[in-house]
Amino acid sequence: MDVDGVISLFGFPPVKRPDGAFHTVDGIPHLLSHTAGALLRELAPAFEVVWCTGWEDKADEYLPAALNLPDRWPFLRFGGSPGSPRHWKLHAIEAHAGDRRPLAWIDDDHGGCEDWARGRPGETLLLTTDPAVGITAAHVQRLLAWAASVSGD
Numbered sequence: 001m002d003v004d005g006v007i008s009l010f011g012f013p014p015v016k017r018p019d020g021a022f023h024t025v026d027g028i029p030h031l032l033s034h035t036a037g038a039l040l041r042e043l044a045p046a047f048e049v050v051w052c053t054g055w056e057d058k059a060d061e062y063l064p065a066a067l068n069l070p071d072r073w074p075f076l077r078f079g080g081s082p083g084s085p086r087h088w089k090l091h092a093i094e095a096h097a098g099d100r101r102p103l104a105w106i107d108d109d110h111g112g113c114e115d116w117a118r119g120r121p122g123e124t125l126l127l128t129t130d131p132a133v134g135i136t137a138a139h140v141q142r143l144l145a146w147a148a149s150v151s152g153d
Contacts, residue, residue, distance in 0.1 A: 003053040005108025005131030007036040007063065012132035025055070025062050033134045037067030042140050044070070046147040050096060051075035052089055052105065087111040098122070102150045104143055106135060123150045 004010065008030040009018050019034045043049060051059035056075050064071045076092035090113065097103045102123040105113075108131040117124040125146050129135055 001040070001049055001052055002105075002107035003051065003055050003059055003063070004030075006106055006129050006135050007033055007040075007067070009033055009134050010131050018133065021066075023062065023066050025058060032063075032066055035137075036135055037069055039135050039137065039140050040067065040069055043143060046144055047104065049073050052093060052107070054078065087113050087116070090116060102147075104146060106139070106143070 001007075009020060010031070012018055018031065020031045021034065022029045023032050024030075040049060051063075051073055053059050053075070055062075056077055059075055060071065060073055063069060064073075074096075076089070076096055078088060078092050087110070089107075093103070093105065099120060100122040103120070104125040104127060105117075106127045106129065108129045110117075110126045110128055113126060117126050125143070127139055127143065129139065
């Protein structure tokens with residue numbers, strides 16, 4: 001689960017600010033979606049939710065209180081290889097999930113990872129959000145249906 005563009009919204013017209021509240025994270029204001037917490041709580045029983053964000057451990061430090069989430073969701077650390085042609089998150093995603101485990105990646109920018117997702121041996125869903133809107137109930141329904149199809153429920 002990415003944060004910026006999924007939970008922390010941006011790119012919206014200033015006169016049409018989405019429903020949310022500003023929170024300061026390390027001195028930077030972020031507009032957090034009012035609906036994101038409930039939507040993530042709905043996903044939690046079907047998924048191991050992992051923070052996949054440049055926020056790294058800051059996601060678990062700030063977001064549980066702001067969004068009424070359980071503490072201690074795992075997070076990925078990114079060391080990436082500078083100048084690599086691959087998306088900067090892929091190494092950490094692969095290290096965490098392996099290549100066969102089913103994986104749903106929710107982000108506002110998958111950076112051209114469609115070929116990677118198609119070629120991955122494990123079931124893979126890339127779900128792209130609009131950064132001005134973030135995660136929606138429709139995304140959650142799609143994710144839950146995908147999880148049920150992958151698990152055979």
